[in-house]
Amino acid sequence: xxxxxxxxxxxxxxxxxxxxxxxxxxxxxREVGSRAIxxxxxxxxxxxxxxxxxxxxxxxxxxxxAAQRLTADVINFSxxxxxxxxxxxxxxxxxNLEALNADIIIIRxxxxxxxxxxSRFLNASVINAGDGAHEHPTQALLDTFTxxxxxxxxxxxxxxxxGDILYSRVARSNIWxxxxxxxxxxxxxxxxLVPRVFEKMGCRVTYDVNEAVADADIINLLRIQHERQRKxxxxxxxxxxxxxxxxxxxxxxAKPDVLIMHPGPINRGVEIDxxxxxxxxxxxxxxxxxxxxxxxxxxxxxxxxxxxxxxAA
Amino acid sequence: xxxxxxxxxxxxxxxxxxxxxxxxxxxxxREVGSRAIxxxxxxxxxxxxxxxxxxxxxxxxxxxxAAQRLTADVINFSxxxxxxxxxxxxxxxxxNLEALNADIIIIRxxxxxxxxxxSRFLNASVINAGDGAHEHPTQALLDTFTxxxxxxxxxxxxxxxxGDILYSRVARSNIWxxxxxxxxxxxxxxxxLVPRVFEKMGCRVTYDVNEAVADADIINLLRIQHERQRKxxxxxxxxxxxxxxxxxxxxxxAKPDVLIMHPGPINRGVEIDxxxxxxxxxxxxxxxxxxxxxxxxxxxxxxxxxxxxxxAA
Amino acid sequence: xxxxxxxxxxxxxxxxxxxxxxxxxxxxxREVGSRAIxxxxxxxxxxxxxxxxxxxxxxxxxxxxAAQRLTADVINFSxxxxxxxxxxxxxxxxxNLEALNADIIIIRxxxxxxxxxxSRFLNASVINAGDGAHEHPTQALLDTFTxxxxxxxxxxxxxxxxGDILYSRVARSNIWxxxxxxxxxxxxxxxxLVPRVFEKMGCRVTYDVNEAVADADIINLLRIQHERQRKxxxxxxxxxxxxxxxxxxxxxxAKPDVLIMHPGPINRGVEIDxxxxxxxxxxxxxxxxxxxxxxxxxxxxxxxxxxxxxxAA
Numbered sequence: 052x053x054x055x056x057x058x059x060x061x062x063x064x065x066x067x068x069x070x071x072x073x074x075x076x077x078x079x080x081r082e083v084g085s086r087a088i089x090x091x092x093x094x095x096x097x098x099x100x101x102x103x104x105x106x107x108x109x110x111x112x113x114x115x116x117a118a119q120r121l122t123a124d125v126i127n128f129s130x131x132x133x134x135x136x137x138x139x140x141x142x143x144x145x146x147n148l149e150a151l152n153a154d155i156i157i158i159r160x161x162x163x164x165x166x167x168x169x170s171r172f173l174n175a176s177v178i179n180a181g182d183g184a185h186e187h188p189t190q191a192l193l194d195t196f197t198x199x200x201x202x203x204x205x206x207x208x209x210x211x212x213x214g215d216i217l218y219s220r221v222a223r224s225n226i227w228x229x230x231x232x233x234x235x236x237x238x239x240x241x242x243x244l245v246p247r248v249f250e251k252m253g254c255r256v257t258y259d260v261n262e263a264v265a266d267a268d269i270i271n272l273l274r275i276q277h278e279r280q281r282k283x284x285x286x287x288x289x290x291x292x293x294x295x296x297x298x299x300x301x302x303x304x305a306k307p308d309v310l311i312m313h314p315g316p317i318n319r320g321v322e323i324d325x326x327x328x329x330x331x332x333x334x335x336x337x338x339x340x341x342x343x344x345x346x347x348x349x350x351x352x353x354x355x356x357x358x359x360x361x362x363a364a
Numbered sequence: 365x366x367x368x369x370x371x372x373x374x375x376x377x378x379x380x381x382x383x384x385x386x387x388x389x390x391x392x393x394r395e396v397g398s399r400a401i402x403x404x405x406x407x408x409x410x411x412x413x414x415x416x417x418x419x420x421x422x423x424x425x426x427x428x429x430a431a432q433r434l435t436a437d438v439i440n441f442s443x444x445x446x447x448x449x450x451x452x453x454x455x456x457x458x459x460n461l462e463a464l465n466a467d468i469i470i471i472r473x474x475x476x477x478x479x480x481x482x483s484r485f486l487n488a489s490v491i492n493a494g495d496g497a498h499e500h501p502t503q504a505l506l507d508t509f510t511x512x513x514x515x516x517x518x519x520x521x522x523x524x525x526x527g528d529i530l531y532s533r534v535a536r537s538n539i540w541x542x543x544x545x546x547x548x549x550x551x552x553x554x555x556x557l558v559p560r561v562f563e564k565m566g567c568r569v570t571y572d573v574n575e576a577v578a579d580a581d582i583i584n585l586l587r588i589q590h591e592r593q594r595k596x597x598x599x600x601x602x603x604x605x606x607x608x609x610x611x612x613x614x615x616x617x618a619k620p621d622v623l624i625m626h627p628g629p630i631n632r633g634v635e636i637d638x639x640x641x642x643x644x645x646x647x648x649x650x651x652x653x654x655x656x657x658x659x660x661x662x663x664x665x666x667x668x669x670x671x672x673x674x675x676a677a
Numbered sequence: 678x679x680x681x682x683x684x685x686x687x688x689x690x691x692x693x694x695x696x697x698x699x700x701x702x703x704x705x706x707r708e709v710g711s712r713a714i715x716x717x718x719x720x721x722x723x724x725x726x727x728x729x730x731x732x733x734x735x736x737x738x739x740x741x742x743a744a745q746r747l748t749a750d751v752i753n754f755s756x757x758x759x760x761x762x763x764x765x766x767x768x769x770x771x772x773n774l775e776a777l778n779a780d781i782i783i784i785r786x787x788x789x790x791x792x793x794x795x796s797r798f799l800n801a802s803v804i805n806a807g808d809g810a811h812e813h814p815t816q817a818l819l820d821t822f823t824x825x826x827x828x829x830x831x832x833x834x835x836x837x838x839x840g841d842i843l844y845s846r847v848a849r850s851n852i853w854x855x856x857x858x859x860x861x862x863x864x865x866x867x868x869x870l871v872p873r874v875f876e877k878m879g880c881r882v883t884y885d886v887n888e889a890v891a892d893a894d895i896i897n898l899l900r901i902q903h904e905r906q907r908k909x910x911x912x913x914x915x916x917x918x919x920x921x922x923x924x925x926x927x928x929x930x931a932k933p934d935v936l937i938m939h940p941g942p943i944n945r946g947v948e949i950d951x952x953x954x955x956x957x958x959x960x961x962x963x964x965x966x967x968x969x970x971x972x973x974x975x976x977x978x979x980x981x982x983x984x985x986x987x988x989a990a
Contacts, residue, residue, distance in 0.1 A: 084778040088722030090750070096401030098429065109773065112752055116724065116777055119750040124403070124432040126425055139629035147422065147628060150652035151429055152397040315773060316765035339776035409714030411742065437716070437745040439738055452942035460735065460941060463965035464742055465710040 053357040058170045058177045059349050061186040062227040070228055072358050073348050074196045079362035080351070081344035083120060093351055093362075094123035097154040102145070103180070104130045104160045109315065110180050110189075113339075114157050117346035123154075141165065142172065149175045155350060158182075176353040184218045189349060190314055191224035193342040195232060197334055198269055200341070201310055206233030211263045213295060214273030214322055215244045215284075221314050222273055226252055239263035240273075240295055243284040260295055264305040271312040272297055272322045288321050298324040302332075310334050366670040371483045371490045372662050374499040375540040383541055385671050387509045389661035390654065392675035396433060397656060406664055406675075407436035410467040415458070416493070417443045417473045422628065423493050423502075426652075427470050430659035436467075454478065455485065462488045468663060471495075489666040497531045502662060503627055504537035506655040508545060510647055511582055513654070514623055519546030524576045526551075526608060527586030527635055528597075529558045534627045535586055539565055552576035553586075553608055556597040573608055577618040584625040585610055585635045601634050611637040615645075623647050679983040684796045684803045685975050687812040688853040696854055698984050699974050700822045705988035706977070707970035709746060719977055719988075720749035723780040728771070729806070730756045730786045735941065736806050736815075739965075740783050743972035749781075767791065768798065775801045781976060784808075802979040810844045815975060816940055817850035819968040821858060823960055824895055826967070827936055832859030837889045839921060840899030840948055841870045841910075847940045848899055852878055865889035866899075866921055869910040886921055890931040897938040898923055898948045914947050924950040928958075936960050 054072055062070070083089055099118040103111050111127065118125040128148065130136070135144055141160070148156055156173065158166050159180040166179035181187040199205055210229050216222045216238050226249070229236050236254040238245050239262075250256050257263050264270055275291060285291050297311065311323075311333040319325045328335060351362070367385055375383070396402055412431040416424050424440065431438040441461065448457055454473070461469055469486065471479050472493040479492035494500040512518055523542050529535040529551050539562070542549050549567040551558050552575075563569050570576050577583055588604060598604050610624065624636075624646045632638045641648060664675070680698055688696070709715055725744040729737050737753065744751040754774065756762070761770055767786070774782055782799065784792050785806040792805035807813040825831055836855050842848045842864050852875070855862050862880040864871050865888075876882050883889050890896055901917060911917050923937065937949075937959045945951045954961060977988070 086722065089724060089778060090722040096399065096403040098402060098432075108754060112754060112774075113777065115752060116750070119724075119752075124429070126428060126432075128421060128425060137629050138631055140632065143628075143630060143632075146649055147652050148425075150649040151426065151656050152402060152653065315769075316763050317769060318764055319766065319769075336772055336776040339773050340778065343777055409712070409716040411715060411745075437742070439741060439745075441734060441738060450942050451944055453945065456941075456943060456945075459962055460965050461738075463962040464739065464969050465715060465966065 054352045057353060058166070059188055059353055060166050060170055060177065060179050062188045062191050062224045062231075063186070065188075065231070067231045067233075070192065070195065070232060073192050073345060073352065074199055075359040076348035076352060076356070076362060077192075077196050077341065077344040078200070079359045080347040081341065083347070084340065084343060090120055090122060092122045093356070094118065094121035094354060097123045097354060098152060099123045099125045099155045099157065099350065100148050100153045101125065101127045102148065102156050102158045103128070104135065104141070104158070104165075105181070106130070107159055107181070110159065113342050114178075114180060114346050117343055117350055120343075121347055121350055123350070141168070145169045145173060149173050155353060178349060178353065181220055183220065184223075185220050186224045186227075187220040188224050189342065189346055190221050191228040192349070193338055193345040194225055194271065194312060194314070195228045196345055197312065197338050197341045198310065201334060202268065205229070208234045208268040209237065209266050210234045210269040210271060211237040211239060211267040212271045212273060213239045213260070213263060213297070215275055216240055216249065216273065217244045217246060217284075218276055219273050225271065226254060230254075237263050237267065241285045241291070260301065261304055264301060264309075267305055267309055269310045269312060270297065270305065274314065274316065275318060275321055292321050296320075296322055296324060297327050299326065302327055308332075312338060315339065367665040370666060371479070372501055372666055373479050373483055373490065373492050375501045375504050375537045375544075376499070378501075378544070380544045380546075383505065383508065383544060386505050386658060386661050386665065387512055388672040389665060389669070389675060390505075390509050390657040391513070392672045393660040393664070394654065394657035396660070397653065403433055403435060405435045406669070407431065407434035407667060410436045410667060411465060412436045412438045412468045412470065412663065413461050413466045414438065414440045415461065415469050415471045416441070417448065417454070417471070417478075418494070419443070420472055420494070423472065426655050427491075427493060427659050430656055430663055433656075434660055434663055436663070454481070458482045458486060462486050468666060491662060491666065494533055496533065497536075498533050499537045499540075500533040501537050502655070502659055503534050504541040505662070506651055506658040507538055507584065507625060507627070508541045509658055510625065510651050510654045511623065514647060514650075515581065518542065521547045521581040522550065522579050523547045523582040523584060524550040524552060524580040525584045525586065526573070526576060526610070527553050527557070528588055529553055529562065529586065530597075531557070531589055532586050538584065539567060543567075550576050550580065554598045554604070573614065574617055577614060577622070580618055580622055582623045582625060583610065583618065587627065587629065588631060588634055605634050609633075609635055609637060610640050612639065615640055621645075625651060628652065680978040683979060684792070685814055685979055686792050686796055686803065686805050688814045688817050688850045688857075689812070691814075691857070693857045693859075696818065696821065696858060699818050699971060699978065700825055701985040702974035702978060702982070702988060703818075703822050703967065703970040704826070705985045706973040707967065709973070710966065710969060716746055716748055718748045719982070720744065720747035720980060723749045723980060724778060725749045725751045725781045725783065725976065726774050726779045727751065727753045728774065728782050728784045729754070730761065730767070730784070730791075731807070732756070733785055733807070736785065739968050740806060740972050743969055743976055746969075747973055747976055749976070767794070771795045771799060775799050781979060804975060804979065807846055809846065810849070811846050812850045812853075813846040814850050815968065815972055816847050817854040818975070819964055819971040820851055820897065820938060820940070821854045822971055823938065823964050823967045824936065827960060828894065831855070834860045834894040835863065835892050836860045836895040836897060837863040837865060837893040838897045838899065839865045839886070839889060839923070841901055842866055842875065842899065843870045843872060843910075844902055845899050851897065852880060856880075863889050863893065867911045867917070886927065887930055890927060890935070893931055893935055895936045895938060896923065896931065900940065900942065901944060901947055918947050922946075922948055922950060923953050925952065928953055934958075938964060941965065
C-alpha cells in the first residue's frame, strides 16, 4: 500500500493501515535525530507555513524543527499583529498564504473544523495541529507510535486516559486511533469532564480511578486545561490532585510494567506527582522525541512520499 | 542598461526603464515559485534583516520567503521587546544591525522618510517596505507588474484607484509608477479622502464613482485603513460600502475586461462585495504571487544583480 | 591546549588560557563576516535553541546569526505564549527542548544561576546569554576580544568601568575576565550603584570620575538599566548625566588613545554624549561585529571544536 492523502485533518477518517504507515515512516525518520548531521534533503525547496491562530510554542517548534530537518523553508505566522486582526477572513488569509506558493499549511485554530474547511479550497496540503476541542491528530499518532515502540503492539492493550476528556482534542484523537488499532480504551476523571456519551464510541467510562488503573497497560494523563474551560468543572486543583492525580499510592495498584504518558506541559502536583513524572515508567520525554519523528513523517507523506520504503532509499 | 541602485527607497525617483527592469527580473524569478525545488542560490550567505518597526505580517512574510528562495539568511526584528523600546534611536538600531554584517535591511516604519534617512549613513542596502503614508514601492512594482502581465502593456491604460487615497502609501507609489509608465490615473472616493491636490501630480480626481469606473481598464481598490485614520473621514462603513463599494451593479457599468485589484487584506462587504472579490476579473491573489517574485527581483538587484539577463544565466 | 568545556556558563570558572582561546577562535571566524558568502558548514545539521525567558532582541539576533553562519538550524523560543506561562517548570521546558534533539540551548533568564541549573541535567550544551544580575559571559568575551584587537594586549592595561555596576551582569563578567587577563580594573559611579564590596574582587573603587578616567586605557560605559532597578538609586537621569556622563570635558582629562566602549543599547545624553558615541575613539559598533564572531566561536567550541587551529583547516 502507498500513502494517498494530500491532507492530514483528523484521525477519525484514517484507517488502521494508514496510522501504521505513519508509525513505520516515523521510525525511519527518528534515526535522523540521532545523527551528527540531523538533516535530510527530502523537502528541499518546499515552503511550509505554520499558521498558528491559537498560540502554541511546543507544537509549533516541533513542526518547525521537523520541517527544518527535512530541509524545507518554514515561515511562522501567528495571529498577533496579523491581517486576521484587521478583519480578514480565515479563508482569505489561507488563500493568500497559498498564493505565496506554500506547499504545506499547518494550522492550529480554536474553531473545530478549521483545517477541514481550508482543505476544501486549498491546493496546498493542510495539516491539523489542533482544532478547538475536536482533534489533534499528530499527538495521537505520536502517542500510539510511542506505545507501539515500547510494547511492540497496540491491539489488545488496555489504555486508560485519565483527566479532562470533555475539552480535550488529544483525548478524541487518541480514542479514535486506539480503537482503530484494536486497543481497549478506558476513560476516567470527574463526571463533569468525562460524560457517558463516550461509551457510544466504544470506550469504557468509569469514575473509579482505582478500577481505571488496575488493569491498564498504559495510563495517559491529560492536562487540566484551565484555558479551555469556561466554568469550574471541579471544586479545586487540590481536590482534583487528591482524587485523580497519579501518585505513588495509586500507581502501586497498576501493573508493574504500566507506561505513563502525558502530552505535556505537565502540571506537577496536579495530574501527576513529581516523582512519578520522572520515574522509569514515564515515557513523557520519549513522546516529545517521537513527536518530531511523527511530524517529519506526516510532512513527508502529505508531500507525496509513498511510505517508509522511500525513506531508506 | 544595467541596474545601478544600491537601495530601493521609493518609486518617485525611479525611471520608467528601472521599473520595467524590475518587472522583467520578477518575470524570471516568478518561474522559480512553480518549480518542485523553489530555491536558487543567488543570495547564498547574504544576511537580510526585516526591520519592522510598524507591525506587518503579510509584507514581512513575502519578503522573508523571497529571501529564503534566494537562499539568503533572514532575521526578523520587530519593535516589540526590542532596544527601540529601551530608548535607542532608529539610527543606532540600524547601525547595530549593519555591524552584524547585514547586507540588506528591509524597513517598515510609521515615519515618512525613515528608509531614506537610513540610506544616508548605511552601507547595507535599504529597502522601503512602507513608510508612514508616504510610499510602499514594492507594492506599486507588483501592482504594475500584474497589470503588464495581464494586459501586455501599461501605457495608455485607464487605471482607477478607488478608496482612501489620502492616507495610503500604496496609492502614492502606484500613482508615481503608473504615470511614469504612461497610464492615465483616476482617483475616486469620499472628498475627505481624495483631495484635489492630487490633480497636480497629473491624476484625474472625481467623486462620481460611476464616472470613475466607466472607462477603467483597471480598478485598484484600496483598503479602508481604520488604523491610519486619526478621525472619522466618512460617516460609517455602511455608507462607504453603499457609495463606493465595488458591487455587481457598479461593476456592470465598467468594461467587460476590467481587472479588479486590491493590495489586501480585503474588507469583504466594505470596499468590495464578496462575490466580486472572487470573480474571474479579480487578480487579487495573482498580486500576492507576483509580489513574491517582485521582492525576489528587488533583493537580487540591490545586491548587485545587473538585470533579468543574469537570472537566466 | 584543546578546548574541553561542553557548556559556557560564566567567566568566573574560565582560565585565562580558555578566554584567550575563545578570542583566537573568534578572530578566525570574524573573517567569515567579510566574505561574499558569509557561511561555513561547521554546525550543519545541528539544532540550536534560543531559550529567551527574559526578552532580548540584540543578543538573540547575534546568537541567531552566529548559528546561521555556522549553518546550524535555529529555533527561537520566547517566554510569551509559551508553556512556561502554563505553569511548566524551567527544568521541564529545557528537558522538552532537549528531547527534540537540541544540541545547544542558549538561555537568557532573569534568575541568577538558571544556566548552571540546566547544565546539571542536560546533555545538550548550555550557553549563558545573561542570567539576572549575575553574568553575561559572551559580552565579556567580546569586550576583552575588542580590547585585545585594538591594543594588542590586555595585561597591564587600566580599564575603567563606569556606571551601574551593582545591577550589571556585564560588569561582573567583565571584571572576572579583565582580572584573569591581568588588567587593572577601576569601578566608578554613584555610591549606591558601586558598593565597596567589589574591592574584594581586586578592583579599585572610586566615586571621583576625574580620577577614574585620568589613567584609563579603556572606558567601558554601562547602560543605566531602568528595567533592572527596583527603586531610585540616583536622583535623576539629568543628574547622572552631569556627574558621570562621558562628555567632551571629561574625555579631555583621559589619555589621547583611550578606547570608549559600551555594551549597548546606548542612552545618548545620559551615560554618553552623542558626539562622544560617534567619535573615532568609540569602538561601540566594533563590539557588535566582534560579538557575532565571539558567539560563532563559542557555538563552535562547545560543540566539540578544539580551537582556532580547526577553523583554518
